[in-house]
Amino acid sequence: MTESEYIPPYRRVLSQAAIRTLLVAQFFMFLVFVPYMPNWFVLVFVFAVFWRWRVIHGQLKKPPVWLVLSMIVAGIAGIVASGFSRYSLDTAVAFCLLGYLLKSLEVLRRRDGIFQVYLGFFLSGVYLLYRFDPLGALLLVFLVLSNLLALQAVTSEGHFRLRYALKQSTVLMIGAVPIMVAGYLFFPRLPPLWNIPNDERGAQTGMSDEMRPGSVAELAQSNEPAFRVSFNGERPPRDQWYWRGNTMSVFDGETWRARYTARNPFAWPRNIDLPVAEGSRYDYTVIQEKSGQRWMYFLDWPVQIDGADRRILPDARAAQIRPINNVYRYQAVSSDRVSWSEETGAQRLDLALPQTGNEALRAWANERYQEAGSDWAFVERLLTEIREQDFYYTLRPPLYRGEDSIEAFWLGERRGFCEHYASAMAFMLRAVGIPSRIVGGYLGGTYVPGGDYIQVRQREAHAWVEVWIDSEWHRVDPTAVVSPNRIEMNLDELFMGSQPEELSVGARLGRATLVNQMIMYWDNLNYQWQVLVLDYDNNQAIGWFTSAFGEFSPLKAVLALLSVMGGLSLAFGLWLGLIPIPKVQKEPYRSLNKIERLYGGRGQGETLHQYAQRLAGQYPHHQALGPLLQQIEQCIYDPETDLDRYELRHLWQTLQQERKQDSSLV
Amino acid sequence: MSHLSTLTDRLLEQASQVVAGKPEQIRLIWVSLLCGGHVLLEDLPGVGKTTLAQGLGRLMGLEYQRIQFTADLLPSDVIGAQIFDREKQAFRFHQGPVFTQLLLADELNRATPKAQSALLEAMEEGQVSVDGDALKLPQPFFVIATQNPQSQSGTYPLPESQLDRFFMRISLGYPEEAIEKQLLLGHVGRINLDQLSPLVKPDQLSEFRLALKDVSISDAILDYIMRLVQKTRDSSVCALGLSPRASQSLANAARAYALTSGRDYVTPDDVQEVFAPVAAHRIKAHRSLSADTLVRQILDTVDVLRMP
Numbered sequence: 001m002t003e004s005e006y007i008p009p010y011r012r013v014l015s016q017a018a019i020r021t022l023l024v025a026q027f028f029m030f031l032v033f034v035p036y037m038p039n040w041f042v043l044v045f046v047f048a049v050f051w052r053w054r055v056i057h058g059q060l061k062k063p064p065v066w067l068v069l070s071m072i073v074a075g076i077a078g079i080v081a082s083g084f085s086r087y088s089l090d091t092a093v094a095f096c097l098l099g100y101l102l103k104s105l106e107v108l109r110r111r112d113g114i115f116q117v118y119l120g121f122f123l124s125g126v127y128l129l130y131r132f133d134p135l136g137a138l139l140l141v142f143l144v145l146s147n148l149l150a151l152q153a154v155t156s157e158g159h160f161r162l163r164y165a166l167k168q169s170t171v172l173m174i175g176a177v178p179i180m181v182a183g184y185l186f187f188p189r190l191p192p193l194w195n196i197p198n199d200e201r202g203a204q205t206g207m208s209d210e211m212r213p214g215s216v217a218e219l220a221q222s223n224e225p226a227f228r229v230s231f232n233g234e235r236p237p238r239d240q241w242y243w244r245g246n247t248m249s250v251f252d253g254e255t256w257r258a259r260y261t262a263r264n265p266f267a268w269p270r271n272i273d274l275p276v277a278e279g280s281r282y283d284y285t286v287i288q289e290k291s292g293q294r295w296m297y298f299l300d301w302p303v304q305i306d307g308a309d310r311r312i313l314p315d316a317r318a319a320q321i322r323p324i325n326n327v328y329r330y331q332a333v334s335s336d337r338v339s340w341s342e343e344t345g346a347q348r349l350d351l352a353l354p355q356t357g358n359e360a361l362r363a364w365a366n367e368r369y370q371e372a373g374s375d376w377a378f379v380e381r382l383l384t385e386i387r388e389q390d391f392y393y394t395l396r397p398p399l400y401r402g403e404d405s406i407e408a409f410w411l412g413e414r415r416g417f418c419e420h421y422a423s424a425m426a427f428m429l430r431a432v433g434i435p436s437r438i439v440g441g442y443l444g445g446t447y448v449p450g451g452d453y454i455q456v457r458q459r460e461a462h463a464w465v466e467v468w469i470d471s472e473w474h475r476v477d478p479t480a481v482v483s484p485n486r487i488e489m490n491l492d493e494l495f496m497g498s499q500p501e502e503l504s505v506g507a508r509l510g511r512a513t514l515v516n517q518m519i520m521y522w523d524n525l526n527y528q529w530q531v532l533v534l535d536y537d538n539n540q541a542i543g544w545f546t547s548a549f550g551e552f553s554p555l556k557a558v559l560a561l562l563s564v565m566g567g568l569s570l571a572f573g574l575w576l577g578l579i580p581i582p583k584v585q586k587e588p589y590r591s592l593n594k595i596e597r598l599y600g601g602r603g604q605g606e607t608l609h610q611y612a613q614r615l616a617g618q619y620p621h622h623q624a625l626g627p628l629l630q631q632i633e634q635c636i637y638d639p640e641t642d643l644d645r646y647e648l649r650h651l652w653q654t655l656q657q658e659r660k661q662d663s664s665l666v
Numbered sequence: 667m668s669h670l671s672t673l674t675d676r677l678l679e680q681a682s683q684v685v686a687g688k689p690e691q692i693r694l695i696w697v698s699l700l701c702g703g704h705v706l707l708e709d710l711p712g713v714g715k716t717t718l719a720q721g722l723g724r725l726m727g728l729e730y731q732r733i734q735f736t737a738d739l740l741p742s743d744v745i746g747a748q749i750f751d752r753e754k755q756a757f758r759f760h761q762g763p764v765f766t767q768l769l770l771a772d773e774l775n776r777a778t779p780k781a782q783s784a785l786l787e788a789m790e791e792g793q794v795s796v797d798g799d800a801l802k803l804p805q806p807f808f809v810i811a812t813q814n815p816q817s818q819s820g821t822y823p824l825p826e827s828q829l830d831r832f833f834m835r836i837s838l839g840y841p842e843e844a845i846e847k848q849l850l851l852g853h854v855g856r857i858n859l860d861q862l863s864p865l866v867k868p869d870q871l872s873e874f875r876l877a878l879k880d881v882s883i884s885d886a887i888l889d890y891i892m893r894l895v896q897k898t899r900d901s902s903v904c905a906l907g908l909s910p911r912a913s914q915s916l917a918n919a920a921r922a923y924a925l926t927s928g929r930d931y932v933t934p935d936d937v938q939e940v941f942a943p944v945a946a947h948r949i950k951a952h953r954s955l956s957a958d959t960l961v962r963q964i965l966d967t968v969d970v971l972r973m974p
Binding site for chain 1: 882884886887929930931932933934935938965966967968969970971973974
């Protein structure tokens with residue numbers, strides 16, 4: 001290759017600065033994915049860095065084919081061996097990231113560099129699937145910025161100046177803001193595009209579908225938020241903050257299950273009415289974190305639920321056909337007193353117990369029931385038992401296994417948490433013929449004054465009993481009556497559980513309230529983010545869309561998005577002066593143009609006067625032409641003559657008439 | 667303003683009695699006078715140059731002198747000379763024919779460059795230098811020089827720098843056939859110049875010159891003038907283009923032309939009318955093309971009006 005030979009830009013060898021910048025961008029891209037990728041990816045990255053180092057030090061050869069192939073094979077084998085499920089998001093991202101890192105081996109020329117940067121942009125977008133919160137958004141901005149810098153470094157001719165590139169990148173990103181706003185405001189988030197199935201992660205936290213109290217040795221305590229509730233109007237008193245989720249009314253001796261399980265959502269009954277409100281109503285909006293489950297959360301008792309795709313079930317549940325794998329928002333109305341319909345009232349199933357097992361407990365319960373005499377007295381009797389006997393509340397209960405597990409708890413160890421108490425109580429109620437069921441949900445929550453909402457965390461998960469007496473469901477929470485001095489929790493758990501209103505423990509331990517306040521601020525920020533960004537009223541966007549473009553379809557949505565964005569970019573470009581504004585021709589030039597169109601153009605050296613004379617000779621019947629051209633001439637050349645629009649219009653009208661007459665003559 | 671246009675009409679009418687059938691040329695001379703520029707009449711002998719100059723001098727009420735340039739003419743024959751006065755025992759300046767308002771410099775190119783330049787200084791400065799003293803010439807000072815076509819023998823062609831000092835170069839040309847027939851019949855022209863009475867009063871001229879400044883010239887016209895001038899400066903079109911003085915003259919001439927037509931604004935027609943007389947003697951075409959043809963071509967090819 002001689003010096004004088006022209007090398008097209010895309011084939012030019014990257015400068016050292018470009019390679020370094022690219023490497024830095026790659027490092028950040030890699031860093032954000034580290035928590036989700038297998039650890040051996042670090043090795044791949046180190047190898048990429050090593051290779052880049054070689055390139056910087058003058059090794060400008062392409063890697064041998066065997067090296068590339070073996071790296072690819074090793075990478076694929078590694079991903080397969082990492083135990084991702086075959087078609088999951090993680091697998092796809094792992095492949096993409098592997099390619100992104102290994103591409104470094106052969107990036108020598110500008111074309112390859114640009115390709116790698118584009119892959120970086122793509123991966124930045126992919127990162128949204130993992131994380132979509134304020135911090136994630138900040139990271140994303142940073143990632144895009146570093147990729148833009150790399151792009152400029154790669155395409156710069158020789159000299160790369162960071163400050164200048166930074167400025168340019170910032171301008172580019174600011175330029176993207178209108179497009180972002182347009183997408184945010186007008187583009188409905190389509191489920192297939194917006195919701196990537198991510199079951200594995202969703203199921204990691206939160207409540208499970210069924211309850212098996214005997215087999216839990218240690219209950220995990222997570223501070224992750226479960227959902228947030230904001231009330232439109234009055235909030236119920238704090239001791240009423242029972243957030244029901246799953247209703248479990250089927251018991252097989254060890255496990256409580258919902259009557260309508262997730263296994264067959266298509267068999268769920270349709271068009272069931274919720275109980276009818278009789279007491280005071282509470283109107284509220286819930287923004288639920290992804291849970292991987294199907295049910296939604298409500299205060300007792302739900303009377304109205306608004307949300308997409310929900311199905312209301314007879315056991316006072318509202319569930320989604322698909323698991324909630326994304327932040328989900330709905331509005332609900334609850335009432336503290338309701339009347340129950342036949343469908344939503346007690347069923348035969350709410351009395352069913354296994355034929356055998358827990359015989360001693362059954363006998364014990366029947367004995368106490370005889371003593372008590374009435375249903376209510378029996379419930380009271382059970383609560384008194386918990387209150388007065390040595391029942392302990394602990395998060396590390398012993399295991400209760402087998403047919404007689406409930407008996408082993410109630411009559412034996414007497415150590416357990418909410419599930420144990422609820423399970424035992426529901427069992428005994430059923431044993432004496434009182435319909436009952438278990439509700440899984442959350443108890444309490446933290447009111448955040450800054451955002452005017454209640455935050456409910458995973459650690460506030462709870463289970464309680466509902467009992468059917470006097471044709472009404474009543475909530476009974478056996479755990480609440482456990483004597484406070486028999487609660488076994490370690491200090492850390494206590495601290496984690498402490499909330500601003502009840503910080504006495506934390507304060508006594510010398511923990512600063514500041515930390516808690518910071519936590520609350522952070523939660524508030526997350527909430528506002530959800531309200532604003534994640535849960536911007538999608539229905540409204542769809543509504544606008546439908547009113548503008550008719551029935552919703554993905555193709556239409558894409559076309560609409562492109563046109564709206566195109567329009568906005570155009571407006572922005574015009575505003576910045578990047579696109580010249582087409583001039584509207586003003587009078588008198590417009591009239592002149594029109595005449596030239598109608599009668600043929602003026603010669604190059606022909607003045608308006610000469611033109612008028614020529615036309616007068618050619619079209620003797622078009623009398624208005626002369627005065628019209630004279631007026632145009634005067635307007636153009638005499639600064640003191642203003643355009644007489646009225647006269648001009650009049651002349652035009654005359655001319656039109658003359659033209660008509662002339663053509664009719666012909 | 668309208669006063670000037672009626673005056674112009676009357677002037678043209680009267681002048682046609684002196685030289686028939688040449689109203690355009692007379693008008694251009696009149697325009698030159700209004701602009702304070704000198705005119706070079708280039709034509710064959712005998713087409714009425716001298717008569718015209720004389721007649722115009724009378725009509726415009728100007729004091730008139732004539733110099734016949736010959737090969738042996740000396741500068742002092744133009745400017746005048748110091749003459750020893752015996753009675754006063756001192757030198758006295760005897761004014762030459764240049765001390766007048768309208769000077770007809772007949773057959774300018776027959777004189778030597780030295781004699782020519784004596785006149786040209788007077789034209790440019792409006793004064794003459796005699797023994798280091800600058801003597802003012804009367805105002806207005808207006809020169810109509812005639813020259814024979816350069817192909818004729820015994821001529822000293824004027825250099826470009828001196829041609830540039832003439833505001834306009836005008837050719838009278840042969841009269842039209844019909845006019846010439848009338849001439850032969852004795853119906854028109856050649857009236858006794860004494861019968862003409864001045865139409866313009868001396869201070870009217872300076873009034874008109876002031877009015878000239880009020881004639882507005884729009885951007886569209888200036889753009890047109892600039893396009894014309896730029897075209898002459900294109901080396902593929904012209905060997906020698908128009909100077910800034912020339913473009914200034916062009917604008918002024920167009921103004922005056924508009925004024926004589928009774929308008930207080932310039933139209934492209936005005937520019938086109940004066941372009942050839944103002945520009946033709948200042949540009950030099952590439953060989954085998956006459957300046958007049960070139961000027962015609964430029965006028966035909968330059969856009970009169972560009973749509974904004």
